[in-house]
Amino acid sequence: MSAGARPPRRLRMILNTFVSGPQAWFFLADERGYLREEGIELAFTPGDTAANAVPKVAAGDFDVGYGDMNALIELAARGGRANAVGVFATFTSSPYTIAVPAAGPIRAPRELEGRKLASHPNDAAMKMLPEFARATGLDPARIAIEISSEHHRDMLPRLLAGRWDGMFGFVNTLRSAAIEAGIDPQASLRFFEYRVHVPDLYGMTLLATRHLAETEPDVVAGFVRAVNRGLADTIADVDAAVEAVARRDPKIDRAANQARLAGTLALEMAGMEGARLGIGEVDDARLGRAIDLIGTAKGYPRRPAPDEIFDRRFLPPPAARIRSLARPEIG
Numbered sequence: 001m002s003a004g005a006r007p008p009r010r011l012r013m014i015l016n017t018f019v020s021g022p023q024a025w026f027f028l029a030d031e032r033g034y035l036r037e038e039g040i041e042l043a044f045t046p047g048d049t050a051a052n053a054v055p056k057v058a059a060g061d062f063d064v065g066y067g068d069m070n071a072l073i074e075l076a077a078r079g080g081r082a083n084a085v086g087v088f089a090t091f092t093s094s095p096y097t098i099a100v101p102a103a104g105p106i107r108a109p110r111e112l113e114g115r116k117l118a119s120h121p122n123d124a125a126m127k128m129l130p131e132f133a134r135a136t137g138l139d140p141a142r143i144a145i146e147i148s149s150e151h152h153r154d155m156l157p158r159l160l161a162g163r164w165d166g167m168f169g170f171v172n173t174l175r176s177a178a179i180e181a182g183i184d185p186q187a188s189l190r191f192f193e194y195r196v197h198v199p200d201l202y203g204m205t206l207l208a209t210r211h212l213a214e215t216e217p218d219v220v221a222g223f224v225r226a227v228n229r230g231l232a233d234t235i236a237d238v239d240a241a242v243e244a245v246a247r248r249d250p251k252i253d254r255a256a257n258q259a260r261l262a263g264t265l266a267l268e269m270a271g272m273e274g275a276r277l278g279i280g281e282v283d284d285a286r287l288g289r290a291i292d293l294i295g296t297a298k299g300y301p302r303r304p305a306p307d308e309i310f311d312r313r314f315l316p317p318p319a320a321r322i323r324s325l326a327r328p329e330i331g
Helices: 021-031 050-058 069-079 129-136 152-160 171-180 210-215 217-236 238-248 254-266 273-277 284-298
Strands: 009-014 040-045 064-068 085-089 096-101 116-119 144-147 166-170 189-193 204-208
Touching: 009 050, 009 217, 021 040, 021 217, 021 238, 021 254, 040 217, 050 064, 050 069, 050 204, 064 069, 069 085, 069 204, 069 284, 085 210, 085 217, 096 152, 096 171, 116 152, 129 284, 152 166, 152 171, 166 171, 171 189, 171 254, 204 210, 204 217, 210 217, 217 238, 217 254, 238 254
Parallel strands: 009 040, 009 064, 116 144, 116 166
Antiparallel strands: 064 204, 085 204, 096 166, 096 189
């Protein structure tokens, strides 16, 4: 370090899950020096679920995190102004799903009543079942849920063998887990996607503690800029992005994680909102509807304002945002 140079700002980051393909932009931002250029040194910690990352940031255990926007809404609606705020929303579509065997009898959400579904503890899709049920006319009280901590790769063969009637998860997490298990997800699984049935819900967002956002806004803005550059590099070269993930965990299944990353870019990050606003931004009207839905479905009396959940001060300027992922609107 040269004389007079400032030491890097060390930040602790909680990821949504174990190291995986759809985190590649963080690792590229680190490897390619984008964080270092912003004066940031980032310590990554694998998480257990996207929903569970939110309270860990809010508790101050981590400075920044990657978690579920809806869990942040719920935290604020349940207990008042949370010590965490979204700063860069990566998903323009909800990632959650309920997967059932394609060859089975369940062909519509209402047919989940009277069935048993499997879920990881604290799974974000499971936590959003009341919202999914309200939107589809499903009675959630008529669904049994069994909790399992097994890897999705090991749970899917048991699902297809009849142990459960369905399971919660993220669409591309389950698809990649099926590939790891030697299962063709397209032929073997049917997905009831929340993005179709509950389109107002958002998904993953970068989080920062409110204290960091208020006292060191330049650090948060630099963090977001570096991640945005890593995202641009990921889109430009998915193979290189997967290799960056593999350097973090050489044991990963490269094919499955490449499919998971490519699927995330093509599905959860490809809503038309991205073409209009750019990846990172949110629509306040849509976020307001999501806040109302969550409060109504779960019976929370408080409705936090959109700007309490998401702080857009740190976003890259519109010209620097990713807009190329958006799918053409259908119909």
